[in-house]
Amino acid sequence: MTRAERAPVKIGIAGLGRLGKRHATNLAYRVPGAVLAAACSPVEQERDWARETLPSARLYSDYEALLADRELDALWLVTPSSLHAEQIAAALRAGKHVFCEKPLSLDVAECERVLGVAREYPQLEAMIGFMRRFDPSYRDAYEKASAGAIGRAFMVRSQTTDLNDPDGFFVRFAPTSGGIFLDCTVHDIDVARWFFDGARATRAFATGVIALHEGLRACADVDNGVGVVEFEGGRLAVFYASRTMAHGCDTQSEVIGTGGALAIGHNPRRNRVEIYEAGGVRSESTPTFFDRFEEAFLHEAQAFVQNVCARRAGTTSAGSAASAGAMLADALEATRIGHALRHAFATGLPVTL
Numbered sequence: 585m586t587r588a589e590r591a592p593v594k595i596g597i598a599g600l601g602r603l604g605k606r607h608a609t610n611l612a613y614r615v616p617g618a619v620l621a622a623a624c625s626p627v628e629q630e631r632d633w634a635r636e637t638l639p640s641a642r643l644y645s646d647y648e649a650l651l652a653d654r655e656l657d658a659l660w661l662v663t664p665s666s667l668h669a670e671q672i673a674a675a676l677r678a679g680k681h682v683f684c685e686k687p688l689s690l691d692v693a694e695c696e697r698v699l700g701v702a703r704e705y706p707q708l709e710a711m712i713g714f715m716r717r718f719d720p721s722y723r724d725a726y727e728k729a730s731a732g733a734i735g736r737a738f739m740v741r742s743q744t745t746d747l748n749d750p751d752g753f754f755v756r757f758a759p760t761s762g763g764i765f766l767d768c769t770v771h772d773i774d775v776a777r778w779f780f781d782g783a784r785a786t787r788a789f790a791t792g793v794i795a796l797h798e799g800l801r802a803c804a805d806v807d808n809g810v811g812v813v814e815f816e817g818g819r820l821a822v823f824y825a826s827r828t829m830a831h832g833c834d835t836q837s838e839v840i841g842t843g844g845a846l847a848i849g850h851n852p853r854r855n856r857v858e859i860y861e862a863g864g865v866r867s868e869s870t871p872t873f874f875d876r877f878e879e880a881f882l883h884e885a886q887a888f889v890q891n892v893c894a895r896r897a898g899t900t901s902a903g904s905a906a907s908a909g910a911m912l913a914d915a916l917e918a919t920r921i922g923h924a925l926r927h928a929f930a931t932g933l934p935v936t937l
C-alpha cells in the first residue's frame with residue numbers, strides 16, 4: 585500500500601442539526617482512517633457547538649466554501665432533504681467522494697440527474713444513508729436469507745414508527761420532509777428492495793390517517809400511513825409508518841420466505857433489563873431512532889471510509905456490492921416507490937410503476 589493510500593480520508597461535514605451532530609462526533613472520534621477536517625452550518629449556534637466539540641475542524645458558514653476546501657477528500661451531507669441532490673452533484677463535480685443522508689431527493693427527475701452526474705465520476709464513492717443495511721441484526725438476517733435459510737423470500741412486512749413527539753417537531757418539518765412515505769417508509773422500501781435483490785416494483789397502494797397531529801392536514805400529510813407494494817417475481821411488501829407511538833421507536837421488519845421467516849427487531853427493548861412489578865414484568869423501550877440504530881450509523885461511516893480507501897488502492901470499482909451500502913441507483917428506486925405511495929395516498933388509487 586502506498587503512502588497516499590494509507591493517508592487518512594479527510595472529510596468535511598455539512599449540516600450539524602439533530603442528526604448531523606451525531607454523524608460529526610462519530611467521524612471525529614470513532615472511525616479509524618477518517619479525519620473530520622471541516623464542518624459547515626449556516627447556523628451560528630451550530631458552529632459554536634462545533635468549535636467546542638470538534639476543535640480540529642475548520643468551520644464554514646456556507647456550502648460553497650466547504651466545496652472549495654482543497655484538502656478535503658470527501659463530503660458528508662446531513663442537510664435538509666430538499667438540498668441533497670444539488671449538493672451531491674456539486675460535491676462530485678468538485679472531485680469529492682460523497683456520503684449523503686436519505687433520501688437522495690424528494691423528486692424522481694432530480695435523482696436521475698444526480699445519477700447522470702455520478703456517471704461522469706465513476707472513480708468517486710457516492711453512498712446514501714440507508715443505515716439499516718449496517719445494523720448488525722438486519723445484516724445478520726440478510727446474510728441468513730442470502731444463504732437460503734428461508735427459501736425464496738416473497739414477502740416483507742416492515743415498519744418505521746417513532747415515539748410521539750407532543751412538541752410536533754415533525755409537523756414543522758412536514759412542509760419539506762416529503763411526507764411520511766418519502767421520509768419514513770423510504771427506509772422500509774430500501775429494506776424490501778435489499779432482501780428482494782433489487783427487484784423492480786410494479787404497483788403501489790397507500791392509505792393513512794391523522795391520529796393526533798391535525799397540523800399535518802395543511803400539507804396533506806398523515807401521522808400514520810400504510811403502503812402495499814407489488815414487486816416483479818410475485819413478491820409483496822407491506823409498510824407501516826407512524827409518528828405517534830406511545831411506547832418508543834418501534835422500527836422492525838419481517839421477511840417471509842417459502843421455507844421460513846426472519847423477524848428483525850421485534851420487541852423494541854432498550855436493553856436487557858426486565859422490571860418485575862405488581863402489575864407484571866416489563867422492559868423499557870428504545871426512545872429514538874438514534875438509540876435504536878447507533879451502531880448502524882457508526883458501521884455505515886466505517887464502511888464509507890473503507891470504501892474510499894479501497895478505491896484509492898484500486899481494489900473496488902464503482903457500485904461494487906462489496907460496499908454493502910445503498911448506492912445512488914438504490915436511492916433513486918426508493919424515491920420512485922416512495923413517490924408512488926405518496927401519489928396513491930393522495931388520489932386513493934393504485935399507482936402502476
Ligand SMILES: NC(=O)c1ccc[n+]([C@@H]2O[C@H](COP(=O)([O-])OP(=O)(O)OC[C@H]3O[C@@H](n4cnc5c(N)ncnc54)[C@H](O)[C@@H]3O)[C@@H](O)[C@H]2O)c1
Binds near residue numbers: 599646715
Ligand atoms: N437515517 C435516518 O434514519 C435519518 C434520521 C433523521 C434524519 N435523517 C435525514 O438527515 C437529514 C437532516 O435531518 P435533521 O433531522 O438532522 O435536520 P435538521 O434540520 O436538524 O438539520 C439540518 C442541518 O442542515 C443545516 N443546513 C441547512 N441549510 C444548509 C446549507 N445550505 N448548507 C449546509 N448546511 C445547511 C442546518 O443548519 C442544520 O444543521 C434529512 O435529510 C433527514 O431526512 C435521516
